[in-house]
Amino acid sequence: MKKHVVIFEARGGSDKSKYGYRRDTYPIIESLKARGWTAEVIFYSDENRGEIYRYTIDKADAYVSRINPGNLKDETGYFQMLRELVHQGVKGLPHPDVMINYGAKNVVERLKGTALVPVDVYCYYEYDELKNQFPTTLAKGERVLKQNRGSTGEGIWRVQLKDPKKYKDVAEIPEDAVLKLTEALDNHVEEKTLGEFIEFCYQYLEGYNGLILDMPFLPRIKEGEIRVLMLRDKAVSVVHKKPDESADAFSATLFSGATYRYDKPEQWQEMVDEVESSIPMLQARLGGYALPLLWTADFILDTDDKGKDVYVLGEINSSCVGFSTNLELSENIADEIMNLIEAESVINSRFPAFRI
Ligand SMILES: Nc1ncnc2c1ncn2[C@@H]1O[C@H](COP(=O)(O)OP(=O)(O)O)[C@@H](O)[C@H]1O
Ligand SMILES: [Mg+2]
Known part of the structure; x- marks a missing residue:
């Protein structure tokens, strides 16, 4: 040795x-x-x-x-x-397989329909899938598109219709519809037509691990994103990340101006219980790998049909978790x-x- x-x-x-x-x-x-x-x-x-x-x-x-x-x-x-x-x-x-199976953005899609993720979540690997499906999901309401790479909010887009009233009750948004696009990197806003944006997103599908996750925009991100730091199957700390107060800000990254507060797991008992009790399901759905030693799960609050708070999983990180x-x-x-x-x-x- x-x-x-x-x-x-x-x-x-x-x-x-x-x-x-x-x-x-x-x-x-x-x-x-x-x-x-x-x-x-x-x-x-x-x-x-x-x-x-x-x-x-x-x-x-x-x-x-x-x-x-x-x-x-x-x-x-x-x-x-x-x-x-x-x-x-x-x-x-x-092991690299553990990083890929727990940490990629498609994890959210692989968990759809469970207690942690709603059903209205999709993952595109091919350009045609994006082109054919995204106009339909966007017709349901505001979306967030996420590329697989990075961890800084780069290539994470909040997608809104500039004029939602115009497309009320349509089943599919036309390619010439104008979008308001906000990137989580720095909360900057751009305008593109749907057709232009779909073409722009081609870059995120290139390469070996290229993919795009498509999930509903969760407006309660304004109340903050809640990160649970996990040591195997136990929560060890919770970070509450509140986006900047400015109107378009939805990003919880430090660079974009979010503020962080460090809490004890006990202050988020309900959410922590939910994560810990979901672990057998998580492992089974994500390929049966042993849990990473250190990993994080990020949640955003949402409200269900009965008006009750639910925590929606936004991403898992498992490849380079910091513990400063x-x-x-x-x-x-x-x-x-x-x-x-x-x-x-x-x-x-x-x-x-x-x-x-
Ligand atoms: N579904 C969503 N609804 C609202 N805001 C979201 C949603 N998903 C992500 N965000 C915001 O975008 C930020 C970046 O997205 P995230 O999935 O964490 O990507 P990254 O890998 O770049 O950290 C999050 O910290 C959060 O503030
Ligand atoms: Mg993140």
Whole structure:
């Protein structure tokens, strides 16, 4: 055993210390040290992939992935490298399949009709699907379209009709209808015809993981988005993210001017109970993978037919969850690495135990 861990990070981004690594990475290194291990940060780039791969096999027993694959130009190479590392016996935290199956935007669609997601949610993988279906879903009311990549509100569009009265009671919005489009990145507003917008969205369908999620716009986003930070099957903290007060603002990202408040899970007991009790369903629907060690679920309030509050899932993040507000979680990460290594002695690594 090498007793060494590599932590993959990406260069750049606002969550970094002056040395360029994430602020909550250092505690992981310290927690591993306390257990007699060492760790180092490696900045991933496609150009150095081969070298990083060989170095990691040579030096490390495990990797911790702290990159949002959506922020890479193309995540294919990174995922291939992680997959191959796991294949070669390096323990993966998390395995790329876990990131994809819990963290992609289509997760919301895969959960439609459950307690967490209404039925009126669609996912488009092909341009024709978008072109044929979106005019019909838009006829039902305001929508939010989400691209798969990123985590900054880029390519997340609130879609309204400029003149809704004109299209009252139509089953399908015509291509020349004018739209008011607000992007969650910075809450800026644009106008395009439906035809132009559909064409514009082609870019989100390109590439290996291209897709667009189509869900109703939930006006109660004004009251905030509620993020639950989960350690496996337990909620450890809740962040309440309130969009900027300006008229068009619907984005809960810090960059767009939202304000954050950090709460205890007990302050959101009803929602937390709902998430925790949904976990067997979540796992079954999302491919049967073991839960990620750290993941987040984001909710927006809605009101059901009986006037009761319901929490609608907007997205899950599972690939690079930060824990700056709960630094003690580095202990859990270090323990997890130990557990993975221990499992080695009883599980044949050629037949990995990622599916339960
Ligand atoms: N269905 C929705 N109704 C209203 N606002 C939404 C909806 N979905 C997302 N948003 C807003 O858009 C923001 C960005 O969307 P999100 O799915 O979190 O994408 P990202 O991966 O970019 O964080 C959210 O933080 C929230 O403020
Ligand atoms: Mg988000």
